[in-house]
Each structure stands twice: as structure tokens, then as C-alpha cells.
Amino acid sequence: MIIQSIKMAWEAITSNKLRSFLTMLGIIIGVIALVVLVSLVNGATGAVTSEITALGNDMVTVNIRDDKGSPIRLEDLDEISALDAVHQTAPSGSVNFVAKHGYSDATVSLYGTTPAYYDIQGLDLKYGRFLKTADIDNASYVAVLSYSTADELFGKSDVVGESLTIGGRSFLIVGVLEEDDSLFAAMLGGYSVYAPFTVESRMADEPYVTSIAVSPAGDTDNTEAQVSDFMLARLHQDEDAFHIVNMSSISDAMSTVTGTLSLLLGGIAAISLLVGGIGIMNIMLVSVTERTKEIGIRKAIGAGKKSIMMQFLIEALMVSLMGCLLGLVFSWMILALVSAIAKTISFSMSLGVVVLAVGFASAIGLIFGLYPANKAANKHPIDALRYEG
Amino acid sequence: MTAGKPIITMTDVTKVYTVGGEEVRALDGASLVIREGEFVSILGPSGSGKSTLMNIIGCLDVADSGEYILDGQSIEQYSEEELARIRNKKIGFVFQNFNLLSRMSALSNVELPLIYQRVHLGERRERAARALERVGLKDRSNHKPTELSGGQQQRVAIARALATDPAILLADEPTGNLDSKTGEDILALFRELHDAGDTIVLITHNEEIARQAQRRIHIMDGRVSEVES
Incomplete structure (x- = not known):
């Protein structure tokens, strides 16, 4: 049944390619923003941290003034x-x-x-x-x-x-x-x-x-x-007579700053993902109304609520995940390009950020697909069959 | 003729709608029996309660009162999910406007009810192909509905109804959107299916078409009566 639902979702998505792509675009941009920003911050952090370590991370210096x-x-x-x-x-x-x-x-x-x-x-x-x-x-x-x-x-x-x-x-x-x-x-x-x-x-x-x-x-x-x-x-x-510097506290402070920075940028990117999710919901709602007749036919020939629900939910999830996948591919290309330009610093996609992006995209697909799917599943077969779009 | 076991038994079925604060008795104590292998037409003008009767026979709706037994199973206040399962197994719908899914090929359309029965791919293909063969459209399997003529589309719809081997074939004005020549062909197909043993209920407002059936039931103001031939 799941395989059938995936097949149906694929048919629905490919039957209107431009619209599906535009819907995905929100997720694509969101994922790119998330992955690229977090990876850039992580890459820069890694580079700076290794510089500090090279300077003598575990070193304490004392300067005597008086x-x-x-x-x-x-x-x-x-x-x-x-x-x-x-x-x-x-x-x-x-x-x-x-x-x-x-x-x-x-x-x-x-x-x-x-x-x-x-x-x-x-x-x-x-x-x-x-x-x-x-x-x-x-x-x-x-x-x-x-x-x-x-x-x-x-x-x-x-x-x-x-x-x-x-x-x-x-x-x-x-x-x-x-x-x-x-x-x-x-x-x-x-x-x-x-x-x-x-x-x-x-x-x-x-x-x-x-x-x-x-x-x-x-x-x-x-x-x-x-x-x-x-x-x-x-x-x-006299505390003012000398100055003591702990190099590791510098790198600690540095990582706190970059940690906050990546959280902040990640948060902004997450908002754009959220906007992408709203785009999915919008199009799914339009799609449910457009396909009222289809829902009626499917129900008449024996599709239960669950099957209809599943079909539309999987469609939303699929749009979201395809967008996520494309976003990851684009992110990878962007990071490769930036690394080639920056030369000394290499920016790479960490597994963590990929998992985060996929997890976030699926959650958004599910959450924003739920309402339209439920709406589709609850259509009364007689009314749906009579609907003339 | 041989009287088979009853497929449809309706006793005193009533359905009331409230339209604009006014009660409309769409069905008013309707009773009828349709036996296995019969070809019955239900004849009535628009507004006679014909559609309501079809919806109840087709398990798209449930009666307010009275008893409806379909193929030995009493249809009462089932949940939507259960009604869907009953429709899937026992009813084969044929609609006036065909109601095919335009994105899919003829074969996929015929397969659809079997998908909801969770019949696995190999058997599904085979049964769908056999159903298409019965309606004479074996060579059009991979055509989309838009590439088929009205008569061919209706044949695909009939094949879809036949694919699950339902207890009854429920046709609602199946020739309404077709020219008279094509309509004749479709009715001939119904007679053929009837000769092969399928139980067919044909709903129409056209006396001429109703006469094609072996038995006619008249519906007027929600009341059902047998028409003597």
C-alpha cells in the first residue's frame, strides 16, 4: 500500500512539474540556507580553532607590568x-x-x-x-x-x-x-x-x-x-601588576561565539524552511480542492479515509524530501565552490547538518501536509463525486 | 428464469434530507428485492429519489430507517472506512460521466479498485487485463482516457467496475453522455454481461433504455413500484 501511495504521489508530482518545482523551491532555498550557513560557520570555526591550537592552545602567558x-x-x-x-x-x-x-x-x-x-x-x-x-x-x-x-x-x-x-x-x-x-x-x-x-x-x-x-x-x-x-x-x-592570558580560554570564548553564531544563522535558515513548508501546505490545499473529483472517484471505488490521507500525506512528504535532496545537492556544489575560492579553508557538509536538514524537511512535510491530507480524507464521497471544478 | 439468491433486499427504507429548513423525503418506505443474475432498471424522473436510492444501494450513504441487506450483509451505521471496504468488494460503479482518472492509463484505472483491495501486482495486472478484454478494449490498455472516445471511456469504466468481481454492477445513466449509437453498444455490452451471469442495476430516466432490462422498477416521490412488462 505504501509503495502504491508513493507511486501515486510520484504521478501527481510529475503531472504538474513546474508547480511541483516551485513548491519545492521554498524547501530547496531553506535547506541551502541551513546547510550552507551552518557549514560555513563550522568551517570557519574549525579553521580558526586550529589556528589557535597552532599558536599554542595549551599555553599560559604572563606579562609583568610593574x-x-x-x-x-x-x-x-x-x-x-x-x-x-x-x-x-x-x-x-x-x-x-x-x-x-x-x-x-x-x-x-x-x-x-x-x-x-x-x-x-x-x-x-x-x-x-x-x-x-x-x-x-x-x-x-x-x-x-x-x-x-x-x-x-x-x-x-x-x-x-x-x-x-x-x-x-x-x-x-x-x-x-x-x-x-x-x-x-x-x-x-x-x-x-x-x-x-x-x-x-x-x-x-x-x-x-x-x-x-x-x-x-x-x-x-x-x-x-x-x-x-x-x-x-x-x-x-596586586592584580594590576601583571596580566595573565590563558590561550585555551580564548579558544573557548571563540567556540562560544561561533556556536551562538551558527545557532543564530541556523535559526534564520529554519525560518525560511518554515516558509517553504507553508508553501507546501498552500499548494496541497489547492491540489486537494482541484482533485475533489478524483477523491470522490477513489472513494466510490473503495478507497478508505486512511488511503486518501496516506496518499496526500506522502505527496507532501515527497515534495518536501525531494526539495531537501535538491537543496543538499546545491549546497554541496556551493560549498565546493566556496572552498575552491577560499583555498585555505575547506568547507564541508557534516553528517550532522545533513541529518538535521532531512529531519527538518520531513517534519515540515508531515506537519504542513497533515491538514490538507485530512481535508481530502474527510470529503464526503457523494459531494466529492458531484464536484465540478 | 431461475430465481437466484437475493443480492439486494430493501425493506421500508427511508431517507430524509433537510433542505433549507424543509424536510424532503427522498426515500419513503422503499422496499425491493434484486436477485443474483438479474438485470434490473430503476426508472424515474429527476427529483424522484433515484439518486438517493442509488447512493444507498451503492453504500455511498446509509438509510435513516429501514433495513438494507447487500449480499447477505446488513448495511447499518457503518463507519466511512467500513463502507469504503464494502463498496470496494461488492459494488461496481458505472457513472454517467465515466469518472476515470485522466492522468492514468486505461489499465491503471481498471487496476485502481484492486489496489485498494491490496491485490499484489501480478494478479492485479492479470485481472485488470481480463476485465479490459471482457469489454473489448484489450488493445487500448495503455491509452489515457483523453485518447479514447466516449464509448471507449465508458467501456474502461465498466471494466473497472468488473475487475473486482462485485456482487452488483451499479450503472447510473451510463449512456447519458453518449450518442445513441454508442449508447446502444454500451447497452448491448450490459446485456452481454447479464448473459454471462452478472447482476446489473441500471438507473435511468429514459423509458427506452429502461426497457432493455429484464425487469423494471419505477420510483416516484421516494416510493418504489414494480412495472409489469
Whole structure:
């Protein structure tokens, strides 16, 4: 019986193709809006989240504004490292200088740090090595260049063993980092050079540690709390003397924002689906009136209420689901196109959003088909047979 | 003639409509018996209660009072769903304006009542084809109603009525929309079906057509009387 109803629905839908398509259009547009908007937000969220993770998701940074007469020295970092929620600690002093090699020069950010920085920031080496403890202790003039810095100054990346001058001093290049093609690196631009903290602090004329990068052991929030307590104790309980940033809280905030955004856009799309559903109901009501005679004939030759109800309900459901299917196909094409244009970010349809769209479309087909189908089923056979449209 | 078992037994059936605050007795104590294998015409002018009688015989409507037994089954206050099932199994309708579904082929139209009987595809096709063959339209199976002449459309409608092997064939002015020559052919077909053993009830206002039947029943102001031939 269901197969027969589906067949009948198909016949009815194909007998007036333009009208059926226009009816579906509401659902098609609704589904496209839902799927594309949600997928775009999800894609963008995914991209941004992975950027934040690449930046060092599980990292806590501390910036000291006022040392209250008890400045933190490099040796003092061991005390922070000793906290049980802290894995590693590194200073990250920075100062801008002009770097030169031959005739080319560029303004670079010189970061003064220790070997631990490599792990905390999750850096990757392409050539050579990172800073070593001996470099710090000896205050050696050695430098690790970011890929873009090497490329800018030397026009090539394999520059280990060569030298350059930064702020008038000659540095030996011991390593080059992997190319960082992330969105943030592109946004921040800038050329980075990493040197021993002891060298950088001397050049910047800032012998104390004012900026600290901490990698957590376990929960990042716990790390933030312990480091914060440590700093408060050190800086006379003055909360304004330092600033602590938990990178994971940034990504948490980010995902809250994007979550709200996708809910909002999804909600707007759902409204357009609802409008599509009303379109279905409208056309189904017209169709029921137009086919009053047909309903009368079917009832006369033995169709019960249930059969008529089923026929019209399945018709509504089918229009809705066909619209949904077409909408998904169009959405897929749109997302493929956007991904091709955006290049760095890939937008894909998640199974979740497809299930959501199909579920929503079926629910709308059923809900908005129910009233017309019921109207058809309740027509009295004698009156329906007599009807002359 | 051999008197078969009664297919239709109506005893004192009354149906009252209220039109514009006024009671109209469409059927007023109508009683009649139609036996298996009979070809009966019900004759009456418009407004005589003919349509009401047909609706009640055809189980499209139920009587207000009185008893109606169709093929051994008493038709009382059944639900619409049950009446539909009875119509489906026991009644074969033939209408004045054919009432075929224009979207479907002749064969699909004939199959329709069998679909509602949930006869599966193979058997359905076979029975529909056999019914079309009986009315002489085997070679028009795949034509849509619009591609057929009036007479052919009415034959398809008769085939649709025959497909379920109903207890009675109920024809309401079956020649009303046809020219006299085609009408003759349809009536000849009815006689043929009657000779083959089908029970036929033909409702008409035309004395000439009514005379084709073996027995005539006259209806006037909701009252039924036998016409002696």
C-alpha cells in the first residue's frame, strides 16, 4: 500500500512539474540556507580553532607590568616550573631591530628566550637546531630564524652557518624554522628571530624577565590559577601588576561565539524552511480542492479515509524530501565552490547538518501536509463525486 | 428464469434530507428485492429519489430507517472506512460521466479498485487485463482516457467496475453522455454481461433504455413500484 501511495504521489508530482518545482523551491532555498550557513560557520570555526591550537592552545602567558621592586630573573623561573601544574617555563622578551645581510635588510622581532620555548610554542625546525642551554649560559650570539625571515634576508631558507647583523651585532645562524602558513602568521606578518635570553636582554637593556610563556601539566585552567597565585604572592597581591592570558580560554570564548553564531544563522535558515513548508501546505490545499473529483472517484471505488490521507500525506512528504535532496545537492556544489575560492579553508557538509536538514524537511512535510491530507480524507464521497471544478 | 439468491433486499427504507429548513423525503418506505443474475432498471424522473436510492444501494450513504441487506450483509451505521471496504468488494460503479482518472492509463484505472483491495501486482495486472478484454478494449490498455472516445471511456469504466468481481454492477445513466449509437453498444455490452451471469442495476430516466432490462422498477416521490412488462 505504501509503495502504491508513493507511486501515486510520484504521478501527481510529475503531472504538474513546474508547480511541483516551485513548491519545492521554498524547501530547496531553506535547506541551502541551513546547510550552507551552518557549514560555513563550522568551517570557519574549525579553521580558526586550529589556528589557535597552532599558536599554542595549551599555553599560559604572563606579562609583568610593574615588578614592585622584586623583578623576576631568569633563575626565578625555576620556581614557576616547580609548580605542580606547570610543565615548562620560558621567558619571551622581545625587541625590534633592523637585521641586515649584505644589501638586504628588514625590521625583525628579536625574541629572547630559552630552549624550553621550542616545546612550549610548539615550533618546528626545518634546518639546524634550536637554542641550547649553553647558548644561554655563554650569552652566545646565535640566532634561529623563522622561514620568512630567512627568505626575506637571504632569498633562500637553508642559511644555517651563515651570519647576519641585528642591531649592529653579528649573529651566527644555527637554525631555521618550518614555514608557517597559518592564518595567524599571515595576519601578524612580521619577521621573527629567536636568540638567547641573555643576549636579547642585554641588547634591549631589560635584564629582567617581563614576559613568560608557561606550558601546563594537565589542566590549563589549573595552571593559570597556580601561576596567578604565584605572581600575586610575588607582586604584593596586586592584580594590576601583571596580566595573565590563558590561550585555551580564548579558544573557548571563540567556540562560544561561533556556536551562538551558527545557532543564530541556523535559526534564520529554519525560518525560511518554515516558509517553504507553508508553501507546501498552500499548494496541497489547492491540489486537494482541484482533485475533489478524483477523491470522490477513489472513494466510490473503495478507497478508505486512511488511503486518501496516506496518499496526500506522502505527496507532501515527497515534495518536501525531494526539495531537501535538491537543496543538499546545491549546497554541496556551493560549498565546493566556496572552498575552491577560499583555498585555505575547506568547507564541508557534516553528517550532522545533513541529518538535521532531512529531519527538518520531513517534519515540515508531515506537519504542513497533515491538514490538507485530512481535508481530502474527510470529503464526503457523494459531494466529492458531484464536484465540478 | 431461475430465481437466484437475493443480492439486494430493501425493506421500508427511508431517507430524509433537510433542505433549507424543509424536510424532503427522498426515500419513503422503499422496499425491493434484486436477485443474483438479474438485470434490473430503476426508472424515474429527476427529483424522484433515484439518486438517493442509488447512493444507498451503492453504500455511498446509509438509510435513516429501514433495513438494507447487500449480499447477505446488513448495511447499518457503518463507519466511512467500513463502507469504503464494502463498496470496494461488492459494488461496481458505472457513472454517467465515466469518472476515470485522466492522468492514468486505461489499465491503471481498471487496476485502481484492486489496489485498494491490496491485490499484489501480478494478479492485479492479470485481472485488470481480463476485465479490459471482457469489454473489448484489450488493445487500448495503455491509452489515457483523453485518447479514447466516449464509448471507449465508458467501456474502461465498466471494466473497472468488473475487475473486482462485485456482487452488483451499479450503472447510473451510463449512456447519458453518449450518442445513441454508442449508447446502444454500451447497452448491448450490459446485456452481454447479464448473459454471462452478472447482476446489473441500471438507473435511468429514459423509458427506452429502461426497457432493455429484464425487469423494471419505477420510483416516484421516494416510493418504489414494480412495472409489469
